[in-house]
Amino acid sequence: MQKNSVKVSMAVVRRLPKYYRYLGDLIQNGVMRISSKELGKLMGLTASQIRQDLNCFGGFGQQGYGYNVEELQKEIGRILGLNQTYNCVIVGAGNLGQAIANYEGFRREGFALSAMFDVNPRLIGNTIRDIKIYDIQDLGTYVLENDIQLGIICVPKEQSQGVADTMMENGIKAIWNFAPADVQVRDNVVIENVAISESLYTLTYLMNEPQLEI
């Protein structure tokens, strides 16, 4: 993968998946070309914000012609690392773990989920969409032997750090954590702590402060 010479701010990085999603919808709807103004209107951003964001990666538009939707999506996908395959496991096979295992976009985008893990004997041995649920005691060995790069944590918060530690000890380099507790990682491991309830509490704030400037 081509490395960018300039460091990009996390604010820009966090907008890239949104570009990727909107451009994917445009492709589905048969749109082949779009101006920064039109894309901005769709996404709730200004045209200049969009041009600035994309210029961080060299810029893709042609003055007066707008962006080629398919090329731009492909390029953003490449920047996001979605042109690669990632070996994944999910730890915690409850409703949330199952929801992620069933997420349609997961396989399409190169996330190769090969196993789930749980402590519950009633779940161990079952399969979800051909994915077998293993005993959580086998997590470390499985991760090591199957070159798993990405670990997804869907266990209660009390267990989350322990699961993360086992993952990291066995070579996992990225953790997507849904437990409502920020997991601590080593220097060479990247993490996204999702904390779903935070967006709910933002919503209740907004319900009570509808005059807020956004």
Place this chain on the structure above:
Amino acid sequence: MQKNSVKVSMAVVRRLPKYYRYLGDLIQNGVMRISSKELGKLMGLTASQIRQDLNCFGGFGQQGYGYNVEELQKEIGRILGLNQTYNCVIVGAGNLGQAIANYEGFRREGFALSAMFDVNPRLIGNTIRDIKIYDIQDLGTYVLENDIQLGIICVPKEQSQGVADTMMENGIKAIWNFAPADVQVRDNVVIENVAISESLYTLTYLMNEPQLEI
């Protein structure tokens, strides 16, 4: 509820739920008082950032004594509107809808979930933790008759806007949307589009650019 006279930026608002969660964990661990420096270390923020954030709401600490953890959490909860009760419904009773219905903190924090809705005849009539699943055709009437304020959308993206429209037509003022498509709302309705995959794609970006400044 006391209104704040100063407009607060969304960046600060989005950090408040994180303060709320960390302070809750401190209370559970018996910590009664904490300095902005210690809290910052826990949360990955600087002490001055924390003082700035909390000063937006009048400031709570006492110079040299730090913050009273329980009082601060209670006050932030009040600012977030968590001292109130919200009548909620979940539309989409699949894995994700069930995960949210089962989320332990949901009831504790005043979210009164009274019904779920689905199109699947095999789900309609069942209950999840005492919550009945109704036919989605009854959504509008139910929302209107039961004074539902908050609607949670866990349906596929193709159905999400239609569900949101029915919610808004019947008086819902806040929507928590998990469908991977940004739902458009009226002026007097607030929305949080969660788009879970965005954090996954941020993670794959970070896996490929570990030198990024965060």
